Amino acid sequence: MNNQTKVLLVDDDQSIVELINDFLEDEEFQVEQASNSQEAIEILNRMAVDCILLDIMMPGQSGFELCRHIRRTSDIPILFLSARDSDIDKIRGFSLGADDYIVKSATPEEVIARIKAVLRRYGKKEIIEEHTLNYGSLVLDLKAHEARVDGKPVALTPKEFDVLSMFAEHPRQVFTYEQLLERFWDGIGDKHTVTVHVGRIREKLEPAPSSPTYMVNVWGVGYRFEGVRK
Numbered sequence: 001m002n003n004q005t006k007v008l009l010v011d012d013d014q015s016i017v018e019l020i021n022d023f024l025e026d027e028e029f030q031v032e033q034a035s036n037s038q039e040a041i042e043i044l045n046r047m048a049v050d051c052i053l054l055d056i057m058m059p060g061q062s063g064f065e066l067c068r069h070i071r072r073t074s075d076i077p078i079l080f081l082s083a084r085d086s087d088i089d090k091i092r093g094f095s096l097g098a099d100d101y102i103v104k105s106a107t108p109e110e111v112i113a114r115i116k117a118v119l120r121r122y123g124k125k126e127i128i129e130e131h132t133l134n135y136g137s138l139v140l141d142l143k144a145h146e147a148r149v150d151g152k153p154v155a156l157t158p159k160e161f162d163v164l165s166m167f168a169e170h171p172r173q174v175f176t177y178e179q180l181l182e183r184f185w186d187g188i189g190d191k192h193t194v195t196v197h198v199g200r201i202r203e204k205l206e207p208a209p210s211s212p213t214y215m216v217n218v219w220g221v222g223y224r225f226e227g228v229r230k
Contacts (some may be wrong), residue, residue: 006030006048007115010040011055011081016104019157020053020081022113023108028230037061041069051077053111056084056093064096070096071183072162075169076120081111095182111138132166135227138214140168147205154204159184164201167215167225176222198223 007024011017012035024031032049034040044050052070056063067078079100080093093101099118102111105206125133131143139148145161147154156164167175177191185193202209215223 005050005119008032008034008040008052009045010034010037010047010052010058010066012036012058013055016055016081020111021069023112027112035059037063037066040066042070044070044074049076051079051099051115051122053079053081053115054098056080056082056089064092067093067096067098068183068186075166077122079115079118086119092182095179096131097183133165134230135168135214136230138168138227140165149205156201156204160201160204162196163197164205164215167223168227171225171227171229174218174222174224180222194222 005028007029008018009017009024009031010033011020014035017033019036021031021033023167032043034043037060040052040054054063054067061069063080063082067080070076070078075097077099078097081102081103081104082089082093082096083104085103085105091136092099099121100114102114106114131141133142137150140146140161141148142165145158147156147164149163163180166183176195180194181187181189184197198215199209202212202215205214206212214225214227216226218224
């Protein structure tokens with residue numbers, strides 16, 4: 001793993017930080033450390049990192065809250081590393097957009113292996129750095145925050161663009177109503193909140209919104225994005 005790969009380690013337990021830090025550096029990762037969410041945000045504001053290893057229970061803002069904050073603007077890989085091992089915590093972590101959830105009883109070697117696995121899936125951010133998602137008639141420019149259908153710009157609100165781009169970045173992946181509410185509306189609202197926004201996106205993208213070709217229903221569960229990258 002080359003030494004330009006940066007991991008942000010966010011945990012207030014100094015013994016855990018020192019242990020994981022040593023193993024990461026042995027694997028030639030560059031490690032940035034934060035003991036709380038505010039320090040983590042300050043680091044993210046001044047530099048790019050390749051992934052985040054994040055505790056849940058910290059002074060002030062929790063890891064869950066920090067994950068939600070990051071996911072509003074970034075798809076950077078996030079792995080929770082927590083002493084909390086309940087299924088509820090794991091489900092909540094994944095619903096907020098985490099890429100993995102590791103219990104602190106795991107060995108440092110396992111933690112490193114799972115970080116590497118997530119980075120391989122992301123191709124060290126190649127998808128993010130590519131900026132453009134081309135699905136033929138539908139093209140999204142993530143950097144410019146612009147959507148085009150058949151070459152014509154589509155007037156999406158920031159929220160609509162965020163929802164659409166998340167789906168387009170994860171074709172064929174089903175997102176439940178609960179996951180979407182948690183990620184984009186902080187868990188406030190209900191199924192109707194999601195269906196209204198998806199309906200508006202369809203009206204702007206689809207020639208026949210009642211028979212969508214991109215954001216399709218998975219009945220009783222949520223939605224998935226259909227399309228083949230060009």
